Amino acid sequence: MQALLEGGKLHKYGPVQGDPELRGILSQIMSQEIGVRYDAEDIAITVGVKGGVDILMKVLLGPGENAGIIAPFWVTYPESVRLAHGVPCFLESDEALRPDPARLRKEVEGNNIRVLVYSSPSNPSGVVYTEDELEEIAEIVKEKDIWVIADEVYAGFVFGGRKHSSILSVEGMRGNAILVDGPSKRFGVPGWRIGYVAGPREVIGALTKLQGHTNSGASRPEQCAMRVAYTSQKARQATNDMRQRYERNANVFVEGLNQVDGISCIKPQGAFYAFPCISQLFGREYEFAGKRYLIETSVDFRNFLLRKAQVAGVEGAPFGMDGYIRFSLATSEENIAKALSNIKDAVKEL
Numbered sequence: 001m002q003a004l005l006e007g008g009k010l011h012k013y014g015p016v017q018g019d020p021e022l023r024g025i026l027s028q029i030m031s032q033e034i035g036v037r038y039d040a041e042d043i044a045i046t047v048g049v050k051g052g053v054d055i056l057m058k059v060l061l062g063p064g065e066n067a068g069i070i071a072p073f074w075v076t077y078p079e080s081v082r083l084a085h086g087v088p089c090f091l092e093s094d095e096a097l098r099p100d101p102a103r104l105r106k107e108v109e110g111n112n113i114r115v116l117v118y119s120s121p122s123n124p125s126g127v128v129y130t131e132d133e134l135e136e137i138a139e140i141v142k143e144k145d146i147w148v149i150a151d152e153v154y155a156g157f158v159f160g161g162r163k164h165s166s167i168l169s170v171e172g173m174r175g176n177a178i179l180v181d182g183p184s185k186r187f188g189v190p191g192w193r194i195g196y197v198a199g200p201r202e203v204i205g206a207l208t209k210l211q212g213h214t215n216s217g218a219s220r221p222e223q224c225a226m227r228v229a230y231t232s233q234k235a236r237q238a239t240n241d242m243r244q245r246y247e248r249n250a251n252v253f254v255e256g257l258n259q260v261d262g263i264s265c266i267k268p269q270g271a272f273y274a275f276p277c278i279s280q281l282f283g284r285e286y287e288f289a290g291k292r293y294l295i296e297t298s299v300d301f302r303n304f305l306l307r308k309a310q311v312a313g314v315e316g317a318p319f320g321m322d323g324y325i326r327f328s329l330a331t332s333e334e335n336i337a338k339a340l341s342n343i344k345d346a347v348k349e350l
Contacts (some may be wrong), residue, residue, distance in 0.1 A: 016212040017204070018045025018196070019223045024198055025230050028192065030179070034166035035157070037170055038198045043207050045218045045226075047263030049153050049195035052180045052207075053117075054080045055214070056197060059206045060115050060147050061086035068113035070099055072275065072322035074123045081115075090320050096266055097125040097275070101136035108140055119151035119156060124326040125275040126268025126317045128158055128249070131165045137164075138170040140177060141177070149178050155273040156239045159247040162269060168198070181238060185272075186239045187229045192222045207304070237334040242330075246272040248330040249336045256340040260347050272329040275316070279323030295350070298322045307345035311339045 017023070023040035045050035053076060061067060063085040069077045078088035089111040092222050094100040099118070108116065116137070120129040129137075131229030141148045148167060155164045168177045197207060211217060229235045250268045256264045257276050262284075263274035278301050285294050287309045294343045295301050298315035302325060305311045316324030329336065 010052055014217065014220045014223070016217040017208040018218060019220070019227070019323050022223050022227045022230075023196075025227055029230055030198060033164070035169045036166070036174075042195055042201050042204055043198045044181075044204045045193045045223060046180075046197055046207075047215050047218050048183045048193040048213065049151065049180050050080075051193070051211075051213040051215065052182075052197040053077065053081065053149065053151070053194045055087060055207050055210050056203075057081055057084035057179070058204060058210060060135070062114075062309055065117040067117060068104075068108055068111065069320070070104070070116070070118040072097060072122065072125050072316070072324070073117075073218060073320050077117050080125065082138070086115075090236060097122070097127050099129065099133050099137060101133070101140070101178050104137065104267075106142050106323070108144060108146070109154050113144070113146055115149065117149040117151065117177070119154070121152075121154040121268075121270025122165070123151075123271055124273050124316075124324075125156060125266065126271045126273050128162060128269040129165065132166045134165055135170055136269045138167055138173050138177075141167075142172055145176070147178060148348075149180060152179060152181050153185050154304070156179065157243045157272060158270040159243070159250065160269065164228075164270075177202070178203060183226050183229050186242075187235055188238070189229075192219075192225070194218050194222050194226055230296040242272075247332070249331070249333060251337050252273060252333070253296055253327070253329060253340055254272075256344070260344055262347060262350075268329075274327045274329060275319075275321075275324050276327075277324050278316075281347070281350060282323070285332065286350055298325050301325055304350075305343065305346065307350065309339075309340050309342040 023043045026043050027040050057080045060248040061084045066089045067081040068091050069088050082087040090108045150167050158164045178199035180197050184190040251275050252263045252265050255328045257263050263276050297315050302315045313325040313327045316322050
């Protein structure tokens, strides 16, 4: 907060590409965390990670060109493609919600994909892509000479002693891979609306030009605070504390969900979400306020939980999988236990 107040002195326009010192810090962070060196000129600060994805789509896609989005996906991806006058193509994952390289290759070829986008750790599933999976995706990307956007905003939250891996670190990917990331998740500051993009210098240059004509660049005071966050031992410890809490919540919540008849959930490997399959509950009915309701979609199940369990989830349809629902684990252990108990009791009434 003190850094943000101090940054308030920065009341004049700054570089559209972002503060050079901050970009230098991020260059070092990338080198430490994913083992690749991107210079400050290869990085641009954006108005949120969403802002980075939005401008990237406008830079990389021509009208009518196809973007491949690996399901389940963050709800903004297809809308960013449409806003860029592109066409979103939804690419199926396997039963464990992991990328299926053989299927992916066919879908990329069959749909003439120009840009591929995914998140790992995944929002909404919590799946973390393995090095082997990333190498297989990279092979497809290089063979077809297309772009791949890796959304790694949840990279600070990987569970079970796993190590976060990035497709940018795969050999030969420097000309095709683009990273989007930011401080919002790892430092718990989503309201700052600040992110960054790293990739080929010509892409960063085009993004910077377009950003200059759309939003003029990210807030200078927030960039000042971001510099402090990325160099603060206290902030790093806060991230680690959050990761431990989210992992505990995931273990308790998912184990409990898998004991509920009709619900099955893979164990998240990262991020802070649980994404259980609830399709076996479709076709069941319940009564509320003197009316009877039939559960046929994830929206229906969301409404059922709100009415009967006082638990909020996000329906799976906007994430590309209507038979699922997303729960946030970014809450207290007491709330996790209470929600789980309420869900169990409510489903028994179906």
